[in-house]
Amino acid sequence: MKLxxxxxxxxxxxxxxxxxxxxxxxxxxxxxxxLLNSDPRGSSADTSGLALILIDKIKVLATKTxxxxxxxxxxxxxxxxxxxxxxxxxxxxxNADVPEAIEAISKGVPKFGEDGVMDAGVEASACEEGFQxxxxxxxxxxxxxNISSVTRAVVRMLL
Amino acid sequence: xxxxxxxLPVTSRQDxxxxxxxxxxxxxxxxxPIKVHLAVCSGLLLIALYVTLIVTxxxxxxxxxxxxxxYTESRARLAGVSEKxxxxxxxxxxxxxxxxxxxxxxxxxxxxxxxxxxxxxNWMNDPNGPxxxxxxxxFFYQYNPNAAVxxxxxxxxxxxxxxxxxxxxxxxxxPDQWYDANxxxxxxxxxxxxxxxxxxxxxxxxxxxxVQNLAYxxxxxxxxxxxWTKFSGNPVLVPPPGIGAKDFRDPTTAxxxxxxxxxxxxxxxxxxxxxxxxxxxxxxxxxxxxxxxLHQVPNxxxxxxxxxxxxxxxxxxxxxTSVKGPDVKHIVKxxxxxxxIDHYAIGTYDDSNGTWVPDNPSIDVGISTGLRYDYxxxxxxKTFYDQNKKRRILWGxxxxxxxxxxxxxxxxxxxxxxxxxxxxxxxxxKNLVQWPxxxxxxxRLSNKKFHMKVGPGTVVPVDVGxxxxxxxxxxxxxxxxxxxxxxxxxxxxxxxxFSCQNGGGSTVRGxxxxxxxxxxxxQSLSEHTPVYFYVTKGKDSKLKTFFCTDTSRSTMAxxxxxxxxxxxVPVLKGEKxxxxxxxxxxxxxxxxxxxxxxxxxxxxxxxxxxxxTKLFLFxxxxxxxxxxxxxVWQMNGAFIHPYSADxx
Numbered sequence: 001m002k003l004x005x006x007x008x009x010x011x012x013x014x015x016x017x018x019x020x021x022x023x024x025x026x027x028x029x030x031x032x033x034x035l036l037n038s039d040p041r042g043s044s045a046d047t048s049g050l051a052l053i054l055i056d057k058i059k060v061l062a063t064k065t066x067x068x069x070x071x072x073x074x075x076x077x078x079x080x081x082x083x084x085x086x087x088x089x090x091x092x093x094x095n096a097d098v099p100e101a102i103e104a105i106s107k108g109v110p111k112f113g114e115d116g117v118m119d120a121g122v123e124a125s126a127c128e129e130g131f132q133x134x135x136x137x138x139x140x141x142x143x144x145x146n147i148s149s150v151t152r153a154v155v156r157m158l159l
Numbered sequence: 160x161x162x163x164x165x166x167l168p169v170t171s172r173q174d175x176x177x178x179x180x181x182x183x184x185x186x187x188x189x190x191x192p193i194k195v196h197l198a199v200c201s202g203l204l205l206i207a208l209y210v211t212l213i214v215t216x217x218x219x220x221x222x223x224x225x226x227x228x229x230y231t232e233s234r235a236r237l238a239g240v241s242e243k244x245x246x247x248x249x250x251x252x253x254x255x256x257x258x259x260x261x262x263x264x265x266x267x268x269x270x271x272x273x274x275x276x277x278x279x280x281n282w283m284n285d286p287n288g289p290x291x292x293x294x295x296x297x298f299f300y301q302y303n304p305n306a307a308v309x310x311x312x313x314x315x316x317x318x319x320x321x322x323x324x325x326x327x328x329x330x331x332x333x334p335d336q337w338y339d340a341n342x343x344x345x346x347x348x349x350x351x352x353x354x355x356x357x358x359x360x361x362x363x364x365x366x367x368x369x370v371q372n373l374a375y376x377x378x379x380x381x382x383x384x385x386x387w388t389k390f391s392g393n394p395v396l397v398p399p400p401g402i403g404a405k406d407f408r409d410p411t412t413a414x415x416x417x418x419x420x421x422x423x424x425x426x427x428x429x430x431x432x433x434x435x436x437x438x439x440x441x442x443x444x445x446x447x448x449x450x451x452x453l454h455q456v457p458n459x460x461x462x463x464x465x466x467x468x469x470x471x472x473x474x475x476x477x478x479x480t481s482v483k484g485p486d487v488k489h490i491v492k493x494x495x496x497x498x499x500i501d502h503y504a505i506g507t508y509d510d511s512n513g514t515w516v517p518d519n520p521s522i523d524v525g526i527s528t529g530l531r532y533d534y535x536x537x538x539x540x541k542t543f544y545d546q547n548k549k550r551r552i553l554w555g556x557x558x559x560x561x562x563x564x565x566x567x568x569x570x571x572x573x574x575x576x577x578x579x580x581x582x583x584x585x586x587x588x589k590n591l592v593q594w595p596x597x598x599x600x601x602x603r604l605s606n607k608k609f610h611m612k613v614g615p616g617t618v619v620p621v622d623v624g625x626x627x628x629x630x631x632x633x634x635x636x637x638x639x640x641x642x643x644x645x646x647x648x649x650x651x652x653x654x655x656x657f658s659c660q661n662g663g664g665s666t667v668r669g670x671x672x673x674x675x676x677x678x679x680x681x682q683s684l685s686e687h688t689p690v691y692f693y694v695t696k697g698k699d700s701k702l703k704t705f706f707c708t709d710t711s712r713s714t715m716a717x718x719x720x721x722x723x724x725x726x727x728v729p730v731l732k733g734e735k736x737x738x739x740x741x742x743x744x745x746x747x748x749x750x751x752x753x754x755x756x757x758x759x760x761x762x763x764x765x766x767x768x769x770x771x772t773k774l775f776l777f778x779x780x781x782x783x784x785x786x787x788x789x790x791v792w793q794m795n796g797a798f799i800h801p802y803s804a805d806x807x
Contacts, residue, residue, distance in 0.1 A: 086260050092564035100308040100563075107341050108361050108405025111496055112309040119563040126562060126718040130261070159460055159496045 019043070022050055026153035028146055035147065047157050048105055051113065054151040057100045058120050061147060062093040065124075065140045072136055079131065086127035086137065092145075093120045101155070110158035117155055120150030239683035262716070262765075263716075267569035270745040272601055273796035275557075276300075276325050276575040278315055282307050282566075283573040285409075285464060286554035287314055288348040288358050291547045293382035296322050298554070299331055300575070312342045314360075318383055319800065321598040322552070322578045326802035331387050334361065338372055338394045340365040342639045345464060346372075347541065348444075349421065349480075351415040355379060358387070359423065359442050360777070361408040362394060368404040370394035371425065373443050380473035383802070395444055399436070399799060402427050409464045412543065413440070415481040417510050424460030426493055433493060433525050437513040453491065454506075454515050459525030460497035464539045467491055467515075468551060469508075470583040477546045477551030477580065477745040484509055488583060490591070491515055492532070494539050495525050499541050501555070503591065505583070519590075528671045530590055533576075534659075535708060535724040535749075535758040536560060541580060553593060557746060558709075558721040560761040574746055576759055586731060586754060594754040595741060603630055603792040610612050610788045613674065613778040618684070623791045626772040627679070627744050633789035635692060635736040637671060641783040644672045646700045657695050658735050659707035659725030665689035665779060668770040670696070672705075674778040674785045677711065678742045681767035688713040688762050689777065690740050690749045692728075704730045706738070706758065707753035713762040728756035743794070 019042055023032035032054075037110040039053045069086050072079060101116035124144035128135050135141065206690065245765050276298065277283065286298035295318040302315035314332035317325040332343045337360030340759075346360025358374045372393040377386035398407040405425045413421040420439045427434050433456050437449040453467065469478045469487040492503035504524045506517040522529035532540055533555060538553035557578040559566055566572040578594040607623055623629065650711045675691025677684065689709045697703035707725030714721070728751040730736065741748040749758045767773065 078255070081261070089501055089562075091562045092562075092567050096308045096567050097757070098304065098713055100306075101631050103310045106401075107367055108369060109309075111499065117306065122562050123564055126564070129717060156497075 018045075020048070022047060022154060023150075024156070025157065026150040028150050031146055032150045032154075035150070037049070047154065051105050051110075051151065051154045051158065052102065054147065054154055055098060055105070055113075055117065057147055058101075058117065058144070058151060059094060059098045061140070061144055062090050062098070065103070065137065066090045066094070068137065068140060076136060079136070080133075082127075082130035084131045089123035089127045093123050097123070105155065105158065108154050108158075112157070114152055114155045117148055117151045121145045121152075129145070164586045171534040172678060224364050241251055249322045263563050264568075265727075266763075266765055266768060267565065269569070269627075270569060270763060272574050272743045272746055274323065274599070274794060275577060275743055275746055275797075276317065276799065277571065277573065278302060279306070279327065279801075280307070281569045281572070282317065283717070284309060284312075284556050284558070285345045286541050286556060286575060287345050287360065289541065289552065289554055290348040290350070290356065291543075291545050292356065292384060295320065295382055296324065296545075296547075297384060298299070298575075301556075302330070304330070307570055307572045308563055309722055312344060312345050316384075317799075319497060322596050322600065323598050323601065324797050325799045326806050327800065328383060328385060328802050329402045331384075332389075334362075336362070336372075336389060336393065337365045338362045340387075340686050341367055341672075344369075345409045345539070345541075345791040347410060347412040348543070350546075356384075356678075357413075358442065359410040359413075361410065361598075364394075368512055369398065369407040371396035371407075371410050378742070389486075390444065392444055392724075396425075396446055399448055401429065402436070406461060410466055411467055412480050413443075414467070417483070417515075422513060423515075424465055424467050426465035428461040429455075430744050432457045432461055433462040433495070435462060435491070435493070437467050439513075449513050451512060451514055453513060454517075454524065456523045456525045459493075459495055461495075462493035462525070463496050464494040464501075464541060465492065466503075466540070466542055467508075468542055468544075470505075470551070470581070471585075472583060473585055475582050475585065476549040477544055477582070480548070483508065483658045488518070488588070489515055491517075491524050492542075493524050495522040498527075499538050501532050501538055502526070503532060504529060505589070505591075532581075532591070532593065533725070533759050534706075534726040535760045537576060537757075550596075551581045552596065553581045555579075555759070557759055557761065558590065559630065561716075562718040563719070564572045571705050577748060579754070579757075584729075587729065590729065590755060592754045593757055594750065595739075595748070599630070599741075602795045602797065604795050606790050606792040609776075610786070611776060612784060613776060614784050615778060615780045616668075617778050618677070619776045621676075621774040621776050621791065623774055623793070625770070625793065627742065627768070628794040628796070629678070629740070629742040629774065630738040630792040630794050631676060631678075631738075631742070631789060633676070633678055633740075633787055634672065635738075636786045636788075637694065637736075638784040638786070642671070642702075645696060645782060646702070655698070656706060657693065658702075659693070659705055659709075659723050662693060662707070664693055664711050664723045665707070665777075668779050669693060670780060670782045671702070672749070672780050672783075673707070674780055674787075675738065675776075676740060677777055678740060678747055679762050679764050679767050680775050681771050682773055684775065686712065686714050686764045686767045687775065688747055688760065690747065690758070691777075691779075692738070692751070693735050693738060694736075694783075702730070704728050704736065706749065706750075707761045708747065708749055708754045708758045710760050710762055712777060713760075714764045716763060719763050724758045724760060726758075727757050728752050743795075 017040040019036045023029045026032045097119045101113040104112035124141045128141040282303040284301040298317045300315045316328040316331040319325045321691045342363035344361040362372045372389040374387045376384045377388045413423045424435045435453040439447040440446045469482045489508035504517040508515045537555040542553045577595045584592045672693035673691040677687040677689045681686030693705040695703045706728040709723045711722045739750040747760045
């Protein structure tokens with residue numbers, strides 16, 4: 001029994017270091033590690049797998065942001081124009097960037113995955129700028145920018 | 160904050176660099192070691208210039224000093240794209256000059272090109288299998304039938320009699336077999352001895368393995384080659400031992416060896432070394448893999464879209480891919496996955512063992528300081544031998560530099576460059592020379608001819624009417640006296656540091672540049688794209704010329720990549736400086752010295768569109784007067800449309 005526990009612990013430690021090694025090469029080690037550890041697949045994934053987990057986080061965050069945007073139409077009707085733009089941009093993340101990145105990484109042409117992931121950050125930034133300094137989405141924007149840059153670093157490891 | 164858009168400097172003679180440049184730009188273009196010397200020299204130059212102006216002024220419509228805005232370099236503007244990574248990192252400027260841009264359909268629909276190949280809608284990438292057959296040029300391309308981003312890839316197909324007027328045909332190859340279920344990717348055509356065509360292409364299998372497949376026309380008597388048959392024994396090649404299942408793609412056109420076999424090469428990588436594998440075959444169905452590689456270069460990453468072909472050392476016609484011999488050099492080209500840059504090198508091919516060595520290993524394939532077909536946005540390029548007109552023709556994929564949201568909204572993404580002829584520069588043997596195919600001249604409509612002397616710090620509107628579809632051919636001469644003064648002046652140090660990318664763009668002034676055209680400009684130059692020469696004094700007082708395109712002020716939009724592109728261009732003794740520019744809405748293609756250095760850019764103005772698009776000539780040099788002699792043609796559209804019976 002003790003042997004089994006020991007072996008399992010060693011396995012967990014050595015697999016944890018795949019995440020560590022990967023995340024060290026990204027601009028935000030802490031964020032990277034927390035995102036990957038929060039997914040059960042993280043501990044046994046290869047680099048492609050880790051990239052796909054992070055892309056999934058992008059998808060989840062984009063969905064969350066869209067929900068927030070939809071809620072803001074009522075609360076902040078004066079922001080309608082900027083919200084329309086943001087809605088368009090976050091839908092692009094969900095409907096174009098994420099599927100493109102997933103397909104590209106699965107098929108071994110990671111450069112198109114890099115495009116999709118980078119674009120997620122661009123769309124978030126462009127949405128933010130639409131509020132000209134008075135954005136209600138700033139914290140979500142920053143999250144997307146950060147996740148995008150971490151994911152991009154991981155995708156580039158596949159090139 | 161002062162306007163950063165103006166090209167013109169302050170009108171006072173104070174060194175504009177020290178007054179208005181922020182400290183963040185580390186290198187000044189001119190270094191004057193001693194202040195007294197500085198004052199004397201600038202005084203002398205000033206006198207010389209005034210004398211020149213008075214003596215030579217010929218009543219041209221120069222607007223000297225009309226605009227006296229100062230300019231500053233905003234670091235935020237310049238930040239983001241370095242030449243090496245070409246990684247298109249957007250950094251949204253928060254200096255308040257650019258705005259978040261809601262793209263409307265008017266702006267977006269203007270972006271569509273008039274005479275470059277692009278499908279009716281959706282995403283396109285690599286050119287595939289180009290060939291000439293029974294009177295038609297065929298073009299195939301990576302295409303997504305479902306979206307304006309990469310995915311679900313099939314082979315699109317189009318034909319043309321002249322490489323310019325294209326007709327859309329039905330899709331040629333779709334992923335309907337297990338061996339290409341996940342993608343019908345890039346490939347190349349080979350003509351067999353009997354004139355029949357074989358096509359080799361990469362398939363992504365149902366298990367995501369990259370394999371090579373054989374296809375051929377179902378009906379060789381059909382000049383349109385509408386239908387293609389896939390060989391029942393596919394795949395003909397699978398990743399060999401030691402090569403990753405996802406690192407094996409883009410087979411080349413085959414060439415005949417002296418032993419009578421066909422030979423192909425396929426790019427790949429081993430760790431970070433880019434390599435090109437070699438296979439021999441007699442029937443395109445079974446292959447022998449060589450133990451040796453065609454070539455490899457460490458630290459260049461995956462080699463995509465490898466191309467391998469002969470060029471004549473002495474003649475300016477193209478050569479069939481199988482040509483060998485002492486009068487010939489061979490080109491190895493690869494698309495670098497890491498950087499999205501196409502690189503090539505010139506070298507010698509050894510047919511006995513299928514290897515190749517570069518003439519100059521320090522600028523080997525994929526080395527960042529090595530040669531490129533194009534110093535702008537240009538990737539996955541592929542040549543073919545046009546046996547019709549004995550030319551080697553180059554296709555290049557020109558992707559978008561805008562956001563995917565804009566691509567989705569406008570419904571399309573990517574164009575192809577205008578096909579170019581490719582030959583070796585027979586004078587030096589050190590680089591290739593490219594030029595838009597002659598047939599593009601059939602699009603030229605009316606033209607206007609100009610001859611202008613442009614003093615330092617001048618911007619001149621060029622009245623050509625509509626300015627979104629243009630062909631410009633220009634010759635520039637720097638005033639001899641100015642050149643002699645600058646070359647002879649010891650205090651003007653050689654500028655060893657200049658590069659287009661680090662040079663700060665077109666507003667940074669040197670003694671002998673920048674000067675050129677601002678295309679896709681609006682009247683106030685709030686948006687404009689300068690295409691220009693920048694001449695520096697190099698070592699031994701020799702001149703060194705650079706050709707650049709500055710897209711940093713091409714648009715007010717901030718969700719767009721806006722690099723400064725360009726490179727050194729060799730200018731031989733006695734050669735005038737010449738440039739050609741093709742402007743076609745959101746694409747600008749610049750060619751310097753007859754095509755020794757080429758730059759393709761994507762540009763997305765928000766104001767300089769429709770009737771508001773203008774053309775300007777400028778000379779932002781501090782000291783030199785430049786004479787520009789040029790012709791501007793209005794260009795017709797190519798009216799690319801689906802093939803119909805009327806087109807026969």
